[in-house]
Amino acid sequence: MTSTTTPSAPEELGHHDLVRYLEDRFACAQACDDCVRECAMRQGPAEPGDGPRLNSACADVCDATSRVLAEQSDQDEQRVRMQVEWCRAVCLQCASLCDLGPASVQCAEACRRCAKACDEFLTTMG
Numbered sequence: 001m002t003s004t005t006t007p008s009a010p011e012e013l014g015h016h017d018l019v020r021y022l023e024d025r026f027a028c029a030q031a032c033d034d035c036v037r038e039c040a041m042r043q044g045p046a047e048p049g050d051g052p053r054l055n056s057a058c059a060d061v062c063d064a065t066s067r068v069l070a071e072q073s074d075q076d077e078q079r080v081r082m083q084v085e086w087c088r089a090v091c092l093q094c095a096s097l098c099d100l101g102p103a104s105v106q107c108a109e110a111c112r113r114c115a116k117a118c119d120e121f122l123t124t125m126g
Contacts, residue, residue, distance in 0.1 A: 031110075032066040032117075035114040038107040041106075054094050087114065094107070095107075
């Protein structure tokens with residue numbers, strides 16, 4: 001049985017791949033930051049239902065993901081991958097919920113942009 005391995009650190013990538021890896025990592029972190037802002041604006045005690053809780057959870061997950069992606073130290077690839085996958089999943093859930101309310105359009109769009117950036121970064125990771 002053969003297994004495929006992916007680079008565990010950016011140093012193992014070629015120059016072009018390293019540049020793309022870093023660009024996608026930055027784009028994902030930036031999208032997370034945008035999503036945090038939009039979700040935070042959507043939170044409010046006057047809103048009924050699961051919306052405020054999910055917006056708060058999405059903001060928290062995006063914030064944590066942004067911090068993980070901003071770390072400069074050697075990181076466990078699996079940890080980074082799991083964090084980004086979690087972020088992607090929560091953003092997609094949040095976008096779906098935000099789609100239900102016309103006042104939540106910007107939050108839904110930010111969540112989808114973040115999920116897309118997570119996808120692109122995961123693709124770069126291999």
